Amino acid sequence: MDLRSFVATLRENARAANERRLLALTGNREAGVDAAHTAVEAAGVDDEAVSLVTTREGFRYHRLHPDHADELLGTTREIVIFDCHKGFSANALGQVTGAVDGGGLLVLVLPPLEEIPTQLSALVDQVAVPPFSRDDVGTHFRQRLVTTLRHHPGVAILRLPPSTAAPNGEHKEIEIERDGLSNRSQSTPPSDPHSYTDTPFPDAAYEACRTGDQARAVAGLSALSNPSNAVVVEADRGRGKSSAAGLAAAALAADGNDVLVTAPSVDNAAELFERAAELLATLDHPAAGESTGDEADAVDPPLATTAGGRIRFRPPPDAADLPSDPDVVIVDEAAALPVRLLERLLNAPAVGFCTTVHGYEGSGRGFAVRFRERLAASSYDVTDIELREPIRYGQDDPVEAWLAWTLLLDAEPPADQLVADTTPETVSYRTLTTDDIADDESLFRSVVGLLVAAHYKTEPDDIVRLLAAPNLELRALLSDGHPVSVALLAREGGLSSEQQAESYRGRRVQGNMLPDVLTSQLRDPTAAGSVGYRVMRIATHHAVRSRGLGSALLSRCHDEFSDSVDWFGVGFGATPRLLSFWRANGYRPVHLSVTRNETSGEHSALMLRPCSTAGTDLADRHSRWFRDRIAGQLADTISGVAPDVIRGVLRAVSVSADDDELGTCDPADRDWRVLAGVAYGPGTYEAAPHVFQQLAMAHLIRPVAELSPRAERLLVRKVLQCAPWATVADELGFVSERQCKRAFGAIARQFCEAVDSESGGDIIAEERATYEN
Numbered sequence: 163m164d165l166r167s168f169v170a171t172l173r174e175n176a177r178a179a180n181e182r183r184l185l186a187l188t189g190n191r192e193a194g195v196d197a198a199h200t201a202v203e204a205a206g207v208d209d210e211a212v213s214l215v216t217t218r219e220g221f222r223y224h225r226l227h228p229d230h231a232d233e234l235l236g237t238t239r240e241i242v243i244f245d246c247h248k249g250f251s252a253n254a255l256g257q258v259t260g261a262v263d264g265g266g267l268l269v270l271v272l273p274p275l276e277e278i279p280t281q282l283s284a285l286v287d288q289v290a291v292p293p294f295s296r297d298d299v300g301t302h303f304r305q306r307l308v309t310t311l312r313h314h315p316g317v318a319i320l321r322l323p324p325s326t327a328a329p330n331g332e333h334k335e336i337e338i339e340r341d342g343l344s345n346r347s348q349s350t351p352p353s354d355p356h357s358y359t360d361t362p363f364p365d366a367a368y369e370a371c372r373t374g375d376q377a378r379a380v381a382g383l384s385a386l387s388n389p390s391n392a393v394v395v396e397a398d399r400g401r402g403k404s405s406a407a408g409l410a411a412a413a414l415a416a417d418g419n420d421v422l423v424t425a426p427s428v429d430n431a432a433e434l435f436e437r438a439a440e441l442l443a444t445l446d447h448p449a450a451g452e453s454t455g456d457e458a459d460a461v462d463p464p465l466a467t468t469a470g471g472r473i474r475f476r477p478p479p480d481a482a483d484l485p486s487d488p489d490v491v492i493v494d495e496a497a498a499l500p501v502r503l504l505e506r507l508l509n510a511p512a513v514g515f516c517t518t519v520h521g522y523e524g525s526g527r528g529f530a531v532r533f534r535e536r537l538a539a540s541s542y543d544v545t546d547i548e549l550r551e552p553i554r555y556g557q558d559d560p561v562e563a564w565l566a567w568t569l570l571l572d573a574e575p576p577a578d579q580l581v582a583d584t585t586p587e588t589v590s591y592r593t594l595t596t597d598d599i600a601d602d603e604s605l606f607r608s609v610v611g612l613l614v615a616a617h618y619k620t621e622p623d624d625i626v627r628l629l630a631a632p633n634l635e636l637r638a639l640l641s642d643g644h645p646v647s648v649a650l651l652a653r654e655g656g657l658s659s660e661q662q663a664e665s666y667r668g669r670r671v672q673g674n675m676l677p678d679v680l681t682s683q684l685r686d687p688t689a690a691g692s693v694g695y696r697v698m699r700i701a702t703h704h705a706v707r708s709r710g711l712g713s714a715l716l717s718r719c720h721d722e723f724s725d726s727v728d729w730f731g732v733g734f735g736a737t738p739r740l741l742s743f744w745r746a747n748g749y750r751p752v753h754l755s756v757t758r759n760e761t762s763g764e765h766s767a768l769m770l771r772p773c774s775t776a777g778t779d780l781a782d783r784h785s786r787w788f789r790d791r792i793a794g795q796l797a798d799t800i801s802g803v804a805p806d807v808i809r810g811v812l813r814a815v816s817v818s819a820d821d822d823e824l825g826t827c828d829p830a831d832r833d834w835r836v837l838a839g840v841a842y843g844p845g846t847y848e849a850a851p852h853v854f855q856q857l858a859m860a861h862l863i864r865p866v867a868e869l870s871p872r873a874e875r876l877l878v879r880k881v882l883q884c885a886p887w888a889t890v891a892d893e894l895g896f897v898s899e900r901q902c903k904r905a906f907g908a909i910a911r912q913f914c915e916a917v918d919s920e921s922g923g924d925i926i927a928e929e930r931a932t933y934e935n
């Protein structure tokens with residue numbers, strides 16, 4: 163059979179079942195790209211409905227570089243071609259696949275299958291981090307890709323000759339390794355939608371739905387008609403959640419509401435606006451409003467209704483300011499947005515989020531892991547809706563299942579009841595090599611499931627790292643063979659003097675996060691010479707947290723490696739609980755980033771735990787430098803960091819109990835007098851900020867007096883971060899600024915009482931006596 167006839171048959175087979183088919187064009191790159199063009203023609207698909215993901219330029223189709231494959235998220239294409247020869251990554255593979263429509267084709271341009279384990283150079287570059295070389299990179303992920311292509315239904319594999327075009331313009335015979343055809347007729351049909359007459363939305367909104375599930379989502383979204391409601395619509399890809407949001411937006415606007423829509427890019431919200439425009443037309447509202455003339459309005463003119471409502475789009479950072487006070491905000495592809503931005507949207511009267519459940523290829527899991535907690539703690543009534551029935555393609559679509567298998571998108575941690583009784587005494591410590599996880603799919607799925615459920619940063623590229631990266635070590639605590647706590651350690655440092663010099667000059671050294679920051683940002687020319695393990699991820703099963711398992715796992719890792727490296731380290735989005743976890747395990751802070759992490763919305767803390775003389779030198783000097791600079795930063799670049807994070811960071815400084823210098827301060831005699839004046843006389847904070855500054859730093863590092871958490875927060879916000887009185891009073895719940903100022907009298911008394919006679923106690927006693935007489 164020639165290529166054209168084969169593709170036509172495959173496309174027909176896909177259309178009959180409303181499913182996608184995967185077409186692997188294997189051979190050299192030129193032949194593959196040529197064949198992909200032929201395939202588009204043979205499939206009878208318009209060029210406009212095709213996206214080509216490749217590092218090359220100059221094609222007639224919509225073309226994206228693989229690094230920007232995320233722009234396809236939430237869009238629908240009839241054919242997506244992914245040229246995997248260059249620029250391949252697991253993240254990009256996940257991102258492109260979800261966009262293919264039912265009846266469409268995912269075309270992968272690949273090397274011959276038997277060569278894949280030694281090719282896909284971008285994947286190798288991604289994990290071959292210094293001082294390791296490309297030869298050290300493992301092949302398990304690439305083998306896995308070959309296996310899933312060879313064995314999964316719905317995958318057609320063609321072997322291409324070096325050139326598919328014969329001189330007469332006809333196409334040479336191709337070799338069909340697998341035809342990927344299925345005899346199944348249409349996948350299980352979806353349920354029919356029905357109207358929800360008990361909601362404020364018109365019947366037309368429900369009649370426009372494709373499935374019963376989608377109508378249920380629209381009904382749930384109708385809660386947004388009332389302020390103080392938040393609605394979260396969760397689904398796997400292609401279940402029609404954006405469309406449901408579009409129908410809801412139209413119904414809300416038809417009722418006079420101002421609906422602000424945001425998404426990572428306006429393209430991600432295309433389906434939402436299309437559905438909204440259709441419903442507004444059905445409801446007899448003009449489709450477009452007046453042009454705002456505002457370039458920030460990516461959809462301009464916005465959709466408007468005769469009732470005075472409208473639907474407009476703003477990019478996330480603008481939308482977070484809630485311009486022109488919308489009545490309702492709807493966020494599409496919420497999982498792909500930074501948590502920090504999502505949080506700011508919680509000031510809207512009513513807010514809806516559409517998010518992808520197993521689509522961690524889109525974003526990591528910041529939404530599920532971090533943001534969900536914040537939403538639950540907010541004052542909104544939260545409605546949750548889950549959509550199961552696929553719309554973009556049939557229920558039994560094989561390409562969705564192929565992707566889930568290849569990238570373990572649906573991996574889950576072990577079931578709660580299997581691990582419920584686990585304690586640190588009942589577990590065994592295991593090294594999990596890349597062979598171990600490659601050979602035991604169930605173990606691999608549990609490990610990935612644990613990491614995905616716990617970590618907002620986990621993404622498909624991590625599957626590649628787990629299976630191929632030469633610098634990683636995976637350790638786990640197993641209970642009856644089930645992983646309950648896992649740690650992924652990345653070997654860093656040990657760089658040559660040339661690499662150290664380069665890093666000092668500011669050039670990033672891939673895969674060496676801690677040495678890199680210590681050298682280039684914190685200006686330590688020799689920091690990258692010593693070797694350490696950075697705990698890249700650690701996660702304990704949610705059902706057995708706070709039982710000491712995470713600490714037990716770390717302790718076993720420390721025991722195993724402390725003779726072979728100089729330090730252990732960690733970098734993470736700082737929260738008070740995590741700071742206390744790392745502190746309890748002997749890590750002390752050496753850096754707190756001045757900017758927030760885009761995904762977690764948190765400031766990153768770097769911490770070190772030395773285990774050799776060189777490591778101790780490194781940790782000691784960085785700890786000292788950190789203490790020297792943080793006071794200045796607190797009043798400036800990190801003046802907005804939450805006081806409990808600052809309390810946690812400063813308390814962790816004193817982790818090495820034998821450092822006598824820590825937490826000491828030596829105010830002058832006059833300063834003790836001024837402090838006593840605030841405590842017992844008419845003195846005020848304003849006369850003594852410098853004394854409070856010294857005492858606050860000393861106390862927060864190693865407690866001097868018995869202060870309540872609120873008093874400590876006051877020290878952080880007012881004394882160290884220099885926030886205005888009104889702000890501090892408001893944040894800390896004082897009824898007035900006056901009461902907030904008075905609290906300093908009590909704090910001063912507690913400090914005075916804690917000071918012994920040698921330090922300044924005698925002076926304080928003398929001063930106190932003057933007021934009491």
Ligand SMILES: CC(=O)SCCNC(=O)CCNC(=O)[C@H](O)C(C)(C)COP(=O)(O)OP(=O)(O)OC[C@H]1O[C@@H](n2cnc3c(N)ncnc32)[C@H](O)[C@@H]1OP(=O)(O)O
Nearest residue numbers: 616699700701702707708709710711712713734739740743
């Ligand atoms: C580089 C990084 O990986 S940093 C991110 C660390 N990982 C995560 O945040 C993933 C989600 N969290 C988890 O998986 C776990 O909570 C871990 C790994 C942080 C701790 O594992 P555990 O087995 O609970 O640790 P362990 O029982 O030894 O210590 C618990 C202490 O850790 C701290 N802690 C931090 N976060 C949490 C949390 N989410 N749940 C419970 N305890 C937490 C607390 O101080 C806790 O003490 P407490 O129970 O007295 O309040």
Ligand SMILES: Nc1ncnc2c1ncn2[C@@H]1O[C@H](COP(=O)(O)OP(=O)(O)OP(=O)(O)O)[C@@H](O)[C@H]1O
Nearest residue numbers: 236238370371372399400401402403404405433554
């Ligand atoms: N009610 C509807 N009417 C017409 N087409 C619809 C409807 N619902 C969904 N679709 C079509 O089904 C496909 C998937 O819908 P949609 O983009 O809303 O799903 P999604 O769950 O948001 O997908 P993704 O996770 O990829 O963003 C789109 O092509 C969309 O046009």
